[in-house]
Amino acid sequence: MNKIEETVAGIRPLNHEVMERVKDHIDQLTKPTGSLGRIEEVAIQLAGITEKERPTVDSPAIIVAAADHGITAEGVSAYPQELTKLMIENFLRDGAAINVFGHEIGASVSVVDVGVNSEMTHPNLLSKKVRSGTANFLEEDAMTHSEAREAIEVGLEVAEALIHSGHRLLIIGEMGIGNTTASSALLATFLDENVEDLVGRGTGLDEQARVNKINTIETAIARRKPDRNDPIDVVAKVGGLEIAALAGVLLQATRLRIPVLVDGFISSTAAVLAYHLCPTVKDYFILSHQSVEQGHRAVFRCLEKKPLLDLDLRLGEGTGAALAYPLVKASTSMVANMATFADLGIKAKA
Structure with a gap:
């Protein structure tokens, strides 16, 4: 095996x-x-x-998985791909929202480069790059089957290391311009939902850009023909490296019986991927909050879960999960x- x-x-x-x-x-x-x-x-x-x-849920650890997406070439994001690298540098400088909220709850923050389209070095960056961003999945598969597996294995390894070092709860978040597009494509495939019902405005699209995003995803799915009965095939064809890695985190934490607080739309999509790899994991998920991304509700229906918070968040990074942590801690107290x-x-x- x-x-x-x-x-x-x-x-x-x-x-x-x-x-x-x-x-x-x-x-x-x-x-x-x-x-x-x-x-x-x-x-x-x-x-x-x-x-x-x-x-107990002491010593929480936040995992921010980061990767770039070739689909951004189709104008599906309001921000350029270069922002992924800039935000990672912000994480490493301790200047992002997740750093602030992490300090608030006494959590460590691990930033994992699974597939950023830039060469980055920093003593606090976990460099686990599978490839330098996915391909534009409108034109070709996002990644190979073996790369999808490797990205999931990155999550397995990162989670195992953090758990063995004494962390009793994990929080998953992400960074990757274009990853709401990959998430919507994954969910449309796994859940057999209409793309239009899953696609919101992401990080600030106007209605015309939203329509372009919907059309791009629909065309890409028709071209790539991902096999919903093969989760690896789906993530390889229309997914993201950071999404695959977070699915690996969820699988490993479940095996080691460590709770995970799942963040927003993208992290929840990783939970759907993990669920399709192993249905048992669904009972372990704690979904932290409901984001304003309309596709998030489809995740709750699929996993038959209710989020703990509804604060109109749409940031990612693990921020909503970090904000929900005190509720989980309070339950143990x-x-x-x-x-x-x-x-x-x-x-x-x-």
Whole structure:
């Protein structure tokens, strides 16, 4: 077996016995049953993921996967491809929103170059370049089958290293001009959705540019003919290197029973890719927020998940997931520290 197949083979379902015990404990806490709503649900999910009745999410690690997209040649983005490199330099200078929010929650930030179309060197940059950006998938496959696998394996390796170094929760984000186009193409293929229903204005397109983006994606899918029954084929033909890498992060974290907070539209598309590689992973996902990208709702329907926040975000980088982290942390504190009715000398609830 190759690395991806080995990882998938090691993935197991949530531990429902532990979840039941934690649910029983939560129902005995000093509050009306179910009154903390989604916070209780998250706590129970964390117990199933970690197989611990008192799960912890200490030392969060943010992974920002970065890559460029050849499809930007078709005018599908309001910003030039060169911005990918500039934003990575901003991450490395500690000057981006994800750096600010990462400091706020005590998280490390790892920037991973999976396929930036520039040569970059920095002591804090994880250089894992598979190729210098994808090809323009309107004209040819975005990447080869082997490159798609290699990009997923980058995510497997990065996640494993961070988890083995002691991080108990991962946050995934991305950077790559043009990646909403790749995400929309992937979702249209996997979910059999109309492209028009998935495509928003990205980082600032006007309506004419949005129509061009829709037409470009529809034409590209018709030309590339990705096989929705072969997830690697889909990401190779119309996907992105950073999306593939984040799918690898999700698969590895699931195998190692470490929770992952999934960020916005692009990161959620990576979750859909991971789900098509291994359906079991769906139960492990914690979707942090609903972005303004209209295609994001299709992801929630596919994964049968509700996001924790709705703050009209459309940035990416992992920012929405970082903002949601305190809610996840609070759920673990509730289980570990809140008093029960028995602690107050009150007869346990039936």
